[in-house]
Amino acid sequence: MWLLERTSRDEDTTRRIGAALGRWLQPGDIVAVQGPLGAGKTRLIQGIAEGLGVTEPVQSPSFVLIQAYPLPGGGKFYHVDLYRLENPEAVWALGLWDLFDEMAIIAMEWPERAAGLIPEPYLRVTLIPLDDTVRHIRIEAVGAFPVERLRALQAMMDQERYTPGSPDPDHRP
Ligand SMILES: Nc1ncnc2c1ncn2[C@@H]1O[C@H](COP(=O)(O)OP(=O)(O)OP(=O)(O)O)[C@@H](O)[C@H]1O
Numbered sequence: 480m481w482l483l484e485r486t487s488r489d490e491d492t493t494r495r496i497g498a499a500l501g502r503w504l505q506p507g508d509i510v511a512v513q514g515p516l517g518a519g520k521t522r523l524i525q526g527i528a529e530g531l532g533v534t535e536p537v538q539s540p541s542f543v544l545i546q547a548y549p550l551p552g553g554g555k556f557y558h559v560d561l562y563r564l565e566n567p568e569a570v571w572a573l574g575l576w577d578l579f580d581e582m583a584i585i586a587m588e589w590p591e592r593a594a595g596l597i598p599e600p601y602l603r604v605t606l607i608p609l610d611d612t613v614r615h616i617r618i619e620a621v622g623a624f625p626v627e628r629l630r631a632l633q634a635m636m637d638q639e640r641y642t643p644g645s646p647d648p649d650h651r652p
C-alpha cells in the first residue's frame with residue numbers, strides 16, 4: 480500500500496501540507512480526512528483549498544455538512560463534514576453521489592460516518608495528535624490510485640521545504 484508520512488509541529492505546517500496536496504489534486508479526486516476532534520482536519524482542508532486557488536475563506540461547514548467553492552479553472556471544490564451525520568444511511572439524502580458524479584474535488588471530514596460508501600480510489604489522510612501541537616500525518620491511497628500520480632505526489636512532497644520555525648524531522652534536506 481502506498482503511504483506517505485509527515486510530522487507537523489504547528490498548524491501552519493499542517494496547512495502547508497494541505498496546500499501541497501491541493502496543488503496536486505485533479506477533478507474527480509476525493510480526500511477523506513480523519514482524526515479525532517481538534518486534530519487539524521479543517522486546517523489541512525483550508526490548505527487544500529488554498530492550493531487549489533480557492534479565494535473565499537473556508538470555514539467548517541458545521542450545520543450544512545457540504546460547502547461548495549468555485550475553482551479558478553472551473554469546476555468546484557466541496558468541503559464535506561459528516562460529523563453531524565446521524566447514521567450511514569442518512570448520507571444518501573445528502574446528495575453526495577451527485578458530487579461524486581460531477582468530477583468535483585472533494586475533501587471530507589469524518590469519512591468514518593460514511594464507512595464503506597466512498598468510491599475508490601481515494602486518498603485517506605489521517606491526523607494523529609501526539610501532543611498539543613504535534614500531529615503525525617499519514618497520507619494513504621485507498622484502492623487503485625494511478626501509480627504515476629502517486630509518484631508525482633511523493634516527488635512533490637519530498638521537495639516541500641518547511642521554514643526553520645517549523646522543522647519537520649522526517650524531512651531535513
Ligand atoms: N500541528 C497542528 N496542526 C493542526 N492544528 C493544530 C496543530 N497544532 C495545534 N493545532 C490546533 O488544533 C486545532 C485544530 O482545529 P481544526 O478545526 O482544524 O480541527 P478538526 O480536526 O477539524 O476538528 P473537528 O473534528 O472539530 O472538525 C486548531 O485550534 C489548531 O490551532
Ligand SMILES: [Mg+2]
Pocket residue numbers: 520521539588
Ligand atoms: Mg473540522
